[in-house]
Amino acid sequence: MLRALTVWLFAGFYTMPAVAAGCFPVAGSPAQVVPASLAAASLSDDATLRLTFLGHASFLIETAGGASAITDYNGFNRASFPPDIVTMNNAHSTHWTDNVEPGVAHVLRGWSAGGGIAEHDVVVDDLRVRNVPTSVRGRHGQEWANSNSIFVFEVEDLCVAHLGHLHHALEDYHLAELGVIDILLVPADGMWTMPHSTAAAVVDQIRPSVVVPMHYFGRGPLEDFLAALSPEWQVITSAEPSVEFSRLNLPFRTVIVLPGS
Numbered sequence: 001m002l003r004a005l006t007v008w009l010f011a012g013f014y015t016m017p018a019v020a021a022g023c024f025p026v027a028g029s030p031a032q033v034v035p036a037s038l039a040a041a042s043l044s045d046d047a048t049l050r051l052t053f054l055g056h057a058s059f060l061i062e063t064a065g066g067a068s069a070i071t072d073y074n075g076f077n078r079a080s081f082p083p084d085i086v087t088m089n090n091a092h093s094t095h096w097t098d099n100v101e102p103g104v105a106h107v108l109r110g111w112s113a114g115g116g117i118a119e120h121d122v123v124v125d126d127l128r129v130r131n132v133p134t135s136v137r138g139r140h141g142q143e144w145a146n147s148n149s150i151f152v153f154e155v156e157d158l159c160v161a162h163l164g165h166l167h168h169a170l171e172d173y174h175l176a177e178l179g180v181i182d183i184l185l186v187p188a189d190g191m192w193t194m195p196h197s198t199a200a201a202v203v204d205q206i207r208p209s210v211v212v213p214m215h216y217f218g219r220g221p222l223e224d225f226l227a228a229l230s231p232e233w234q235v236i237t238s239a240e241p242s243v244e245f246s247r248l249n250l251p252f253r254t255v256i257v258l259p260g261s
Helices: 170-179 197-206 219-228
Strands: 008-009 013-016 032-036 049-055 057-064 069-070 085-088 106-109 121-124 126-139 143-155 158-162 182-187 210-214 234-237 240-246 254-257
Touching: 049 158, 049 210, 057 143, 057 170, 085 126, 106 126, 126 170, 143 170, 170 197, 182 197, 197 219, 197 254, 210 219
Parallel strands: 069 085, 085 106, 158 182, 182 210, 210 254, 234 254
Antiparallel strands: 008 013, 049 057, 049 240, 057 069, 121 126, 126 143, 143 158
């Protein structure tokens, strides 16, 4: 059965339904990025969430309410404490594991072992995590439908989307299910996931306020990804692997490069 669309796409703009009412359009003015240290500590008073790059495609997301999640959890890119939720976008060895540390309450896999469609919608305190299924495509035309998921993390009035091991541009129904995304975590390797031109096209499709590159191997692929983006994007390189966001300090059309890939 087809997944019900949660958002209607019209004339290039998205209107969010009640179930995702916390995700509103992005802020309209530039702001400074506030780095945060890699530690299990309280967020600053004006922060909604903390994003920490753990390496490869794994990020730790922490909320002001104390909830936490790790994306593309693989067992070795871990935090110093077990999160409430782990997501695994597809069954690739560096993006998932069956050996999940004790203390994790929710293990969300982006595919269905039975060959169906994975469907997740989990709420822990002030963090909601849901998924949008996509496909994995091989280099010789193969396609494995619904074998990857984009995971969306909703925290108060901010929405973060992790593209996972995405291999292709998105269809309208993907964009409709995603809704308005403020912070987009994008694979930038240019080879194992999607070409840099396709990754840049996906950024244009989703139109986030902030892009954070991930899943790249060396400075060369990162530079090629940055060059593929529209020149309207400003690039900030952070010395720290963590950054805190709120609606008030959300940058506009900014790429934030975090160390650790």
